[in-house]
Amino acid sequence: MAGKTPRTSAKGAKKSAKRKTAKRGAAKPRLLAGGNPQIAKGYGDAPVQAYIAAMPGWKRDVGHRLDALIVRTIPGVHKAVKWNSPLYGMDGEGWFLGIHVFTRYVKVAFFRGASLCPMPPGESKQQHMRYLDIHENDEIDEARFTAWVKQASRLPGERM
Helix, strand or coil, X not given: CCCCCCCCCHHHHHHHHHHHHHHHCCCCCCECHHHCECCCCEECHHHHHHHHHHCCCHHHHHHHHHHHHHHHHCCCCEEEEECCEEEXXXXXXXXXXXXXXXXXXXXXXXXXXXXXXXXXXXXXXXXXXXXXXXXXXXXXXXXXXXXXXXXXHCCCCECC
8 A cells, every 4th residue: 555645536525525615604603601692803784793693583683673773873883793792882982882692681781871861770880881681572662772872872982
């Protein structure tokens, strides 16, 4: 056998190529604890849409709805995914809102939520932050949510 190279059948080569393509192709994002999608850090709409598409079950619909409400309320809003969470902000002003998936709910974090009127209901250990938790059968009060988004977009954002 010395000096001979192993031969690969055409069938074996095709199987190997398929495996490599499957690994490189559009693999499903991994879900972290609580079902939070693991999405690579990125700026713009594409990584945010990838995050929303990877949200499990009913949470995906909530993600689409929140994103649409934010974009409709603040045309030209800047988006990014950092720390496996979509962030929304104003150009050069920092981030005013983030979304995160948990096992039983979707958490919306208003980074300066303590300054919103009325304040979002969820308290935080951080002085300025407030939360809105959305569970599976919760109705989203669109008028209140968009009012919070509008107010939050006018406040100094978080530099992350």
